[in-house]
Amino acid sequence: MVSILGRVRGVPGGRPRHFPGRRVGAATYGGSMRDTARGIRFVVARTWRASPPRVMVSAVVTLLLAFVPALQVLALATLVERLDGEHTLRDVLAPLLVIVAIVGLANPVRAVATTLRVDADHTVIADLERELMLRAARTPPRDLARAETTARLQKQVEVAHASAQYLYGQLVGAIESVVATIAVVAALATFSRLAALLTVLALVPALIAGRLLAGVWRRYWDVVGPIFGRQRYLSNLLVRQRSAVELATLGAGDAVAARHGRLWRDLVGHRIRLSRRELASDWIVGAVSTVFVLGALVALLVGTDLSPVAVAGVTGVTGAAASVGMAGVQIGRVLSAAPQVTEIADFLAGVPLTDDDGATRPSPSGIEELRVRGLTHTYPGRAAPAVADVAFEARRGEVVALVGANGAGKTTALHALLGLLTPDAGTVTLDGLGPDEVGQRPWLRRFATMVQEYERYEFTVRENLQLGRSPDDAVPDEALWRALELAGLTDLVRSLPDGLDTQLGEQWDGTTLSGGQWQRLSVARVAVRDAPVWVLDEPTSAIDAESEEAILERLVAGKEERITVLVSHRAWTLRAVDRIYVLDGGRVVEHGSYRALVAADGPFSRLFRNQLAGAADGSGVTDRALP
Ligand SMILES: Nc1ncnc2c1ncn2[C@@H]1O[C@H](COP(=O)(O)OP(=O)(O)OP(=O)(O)O)[C@@H](O)[C@H]1O
Structure with missing residues (x-):
C-alpha cells in the first residue's frame, strides 16, 4: 500500500521550505x-x-x-x-x-x-x-x-x-x-x-x-x-x-x-x-x-x-x-x-488581522533629519554589491537627488531607506531612529513614496488620491484639489463627467487617462499623503517637458515643510536641488550642488554629457537658465 500511496511522481523530497514566521x-x-x-x-x-x-x-x-x-x-x-x-x-x-x-x-x-x-x-x-x-x-x-x-x-x-x-x-x-x-x-x-x-x-x-x-x-x-x-x-x-x-x-x-x-x-x-x-x-x-x-x-x-x-x-x-x-x-x-x-x-x-497597526493613520510630522551611513547590500546570487558604503543625508527643507546610470544602485538605496530590504551593513535613520526601532509600518507612514513602476489603480479619482488614508479619515476636497493642482491635473479632473468621483479605466467603462496623466495622479497622491519625507523615483519620467518644469517648480516651492529625496535621469530637473549624490557601480563617487558638479567636470558631467552639451549649445531642454 505504501508504494501505491507513495510519492507523487516528480515531487521533490520533503525538505521544508522556509517562509516568514513558520516552517512548512x-x-x-x-x-x-x-x-x-x-x-x-x-x-x-x-x-x-x-x-x-x-x-x-x-x-x-x-x-x-x-x-x-x-x-x-x-x-x-x-x-x-x-x-x-x-x-x-x-x-x-x-x-x-x-x-x-x-x-x-x-x-x-x-x-x-x-x-x-x-x-x-x-x-x-x-x-x-x-x-x-x-x-x-x-x-x-x-x-x-x-x-x-x-x-x-x-x-x-x-x-x-x-x-x-x-x-x-x-x-x-x-x-x-x-x-x-x-x-x-x-x-x-x-x-x-x-x-x-x-x-x-x-x-x-x-x-x-x-x-x-x-x-x-x-x-x-x-x-x-x-x-x-x-x-x-x-x-x-x-x-x-x-x-x-x-x-x-x-x-x-x-x-x-x-x-x-x-x-x-x-x-x-x-x-x-x-x-x-x-x-x-x-x-x-x-x-x-x-x-x-x-x-x-x-x-x-x-x-x-x-x-x-x-x-x-x-x-x-x-x-x-x-x-x-x-x-x-x-x-x-x-x-x-x-x-x-x-x-x-x-x-x-502569522500577521494580526484585527489591528491594522495604524498603517492608514495620518503621517507624523516634524522629521528634521534623514541620515544614511555605510549602506551596503548584495542581493542573493549576485557577486557584486548593488550598493557599497553609500552615505547621504538631508535636512528638513532640503531636496537631495540620487543620480547614476541604470543599475547604479539608486532604487536599492531607496528600498533600504524605506525599510523594504534589510541591508547587509549600514544604517538609515530619521532623527536618529531606524526602521527596526520605529517598527516597519510606522516607519512607512513617515514616507510619501512614488515608485518607478507605479501602478494604475482603476478606481475613481478620489479613491486613487486617498489610497493609503483610512476610509474614516476622508481627505477634504480642498486638499485633493490642491494636490491635483501640484500635479497639473486640475483642468482635466474638472472636465471629467463626475469630477473627483469619475471612474478611471476603460475596462470598467470609465475614463481613460494617458500615461503621463496616470503619472501625475501618482504625484498628486504623494501630495495628499503629506508625509514628512517624500521619496520620488523618477516622478516625471512620462510627463511632457513643459509640465514637468511646472510640477517640479511647485514641488520645490513647498519643500520647506519636508525632506525630499529625488531620483532623476534628466539633468535640468536637478538644477534646483540642494545636493546631488552621483552613484556609480553602487558607490557614491561624487556629491555636491548642481553648479559645483558641473564645474568639477567629473562623473556627473560625464553621466549627463549629452544633456549638458544641449544646454551649452542651446539645442536641448536645458536651455533654461541655470538657477
Ligand atoms: N531584487 C533583486 N535581486 C537581485 N538583483 C537585483 C535586485 N534588484 C536590483 N538588482 C540588481 O542590483 C543592481 C542595482 O539595481 P537598482 O535597481 O538599484 O539600480 P538603479 O540605479 O535603480 O537602476 P535604474 O536607473 O535602471 O532604475 C542592478 O545590477 C540590479 O540588477
Whole structure:
C-alpha cells in the first residue's frame, strides 16, 4: 500500500521550505493527528461563525440520516419476524410504514442536508478569501519583496479553494457515515457480535489510507502551489486590459496562452497522478473491507443458524458495508485535507488581522533629519554589491537627488531607506531612529513614496488620491484639489463627467487617462499623503517637458515643510536641488550642488554629457537658465 500511496511522481523530497514566521514541511504538516484536529477545528469554527443556524440544522439533519440504515435493519427484522403466518396485516403495517417512510423521505431530507452543506462551503470560502486577501495586504512589504512569500500566498489561496472550501461538508459526511456505521453495527450486534466486530474492522483500512494520503496531498501542494501562481500570472496577463492589448499588439498573445496551456497540462498531470493514487487506495481499501464484510456475513449466517431473520442481518451488513465505504472515503478526504487547512490557519495567524497597526493613520510630522551611513547590500546570487558604503543625508527643507546610470544602485538605496530590504551593513535613520526601532509600518507612514513602476489603480479619482488614508479619515476636497493642482491635473479632473468621483479605466467603462496623466495622479497622491519625507523615483519620467518644469517648480516651492529625496535621469530637473549624490557601480563617487558638479567636470558631467552639451549649445531642454 505504501508504494501505491507513495510519492507523487516528480515531487521533490520533503525538505521544508522556509517562509516568514513558520516552517512548512514534512515535520509540520505531515498529517499528524494534532494537525488534522486543528484543521478541522479551524473550519468548523469558521462555518459556525458564518452561520450558526446552518450548522445546527445540518448537524441535526445529518444525525437523523445517520440512523436511517439501522432503523431500516430493525424494521426489516421486525417485518421478517412477523411474516410467519401467525400475524395479521395490521401487525406488519408499522414496520412496513417505517420502511416506506425511509424510502420516501430519505432522499428529500438528504437533499436539504446537501444544500445546507454547499451553502456552508460557499460561506466559508468567502470568509477565507477575505482573510487571505487581508493577510496579503497586511504582510510587511519587506516580506512581500521575497519570492517565497508571494508563492506561499498563492498556494494558500489555491488550497483554500481545493481543500478548505469542502472540508466542512466532508466532515459532516464523514460523521454521518461513522454514526450510521456505529448504529448499524449496534443493530447487527443483536444478531451476531462477531459480525458486528468484523464490520467495524472494515473501517480500519480506510483510516490507514487516509493518513497515508495526507502525505501525498502535502507533497502535491508543495509542487503545484508555485505552478498555480505562474498560471494565475499568465491568465491575468491575458485578461487584464492593459497587458492584453499590449500582447495583442505585439502578436504575443498566442505564445502566452500556449505557456498558460502548458502549465495547465502540467497541473492536470499532477492532479491525475494524485487521482490514480487515490483510486488505487480506494480499490485496496475496498478489497480489504470486502474481506471483513464477507467474514461478517459468514459469522452472521452461522450465528443465526441460517434462520430467516438473518435476511435483516444481511441487509444490515450490506448497509453497513456501504456506510463503511462512504466513511472510508469521507474520512480519507478529511484526513488528507485537514493538515493543509492547518497551514492556512498558521498562515493567517502569522500577521494580526484585527489591528491594522495604524498603517492608514495620518503621517507624523516634524522629521528634521534623514541620515544614511555605510549602506551596503548584495542581493542573493549576485557577486557584486548593488550598493557599497553609500552615505547621504538631508535636512528638513532640503531636496537631495540620487543620480547614476541604470543599475547604479539608486532604487536599492531607496528600498533600504524605506525599510523594504534589510541591508547587509549600514544604517538609515530619521532623527536618529531606524526602521527596526520605529517598527516597519510606522516607519512607512513617515514616507510619501512614488515608485518607478507605479501602478494604475482603476478606481475613481478620489479613491486613487486617498489610497493609503483610512476610509474614516476622508481627505477634504480642498486638499485633493490642491494636490491635483501640484500635479497639473486640475483642468482635466474638472472636465471629467463626475469630477473627483469619475471612474478611471476603460475596462470598467470609465475614463481613460494617458500615461503621463496616470503619472501625475501618482504625484498628486504623494501630495495628499503629506508625509514628512517624500521619496520620488523618477516622478516625471512620462510627463511632457513643459509640465514637468511646472510640477517640479511647485514641488520645490513647498519643500520647506519636508525632506525630499529625488531620483532623476534628466539633468535640468536637478538644477534646483540642494545636493546631488552621483552613484556609480553602487558607490557614491561624487556629491555636491548642481553648479559645483558641473564645474568639477567629473562623473556627473560625464553621466549627463549629452544633456549638458544641449544646454551649452542651446539645442536641448536645458536651455533654461541655470538657477
Ligand atoms: N531584487 C533583486 N535581486 C537581485 N538583483 C537585483 C535586485 N534588484 C536590483 N538588482 C540588481 O542590483 C543592481 C542595482 O539595481 P537598482 O535597481 O538599484 O539600480 P538603479 O540605479 O535603480 O537602476 P535604474 O536607473 O535602471 O532604475 C542592478 O545590477 C540590479 O540588477
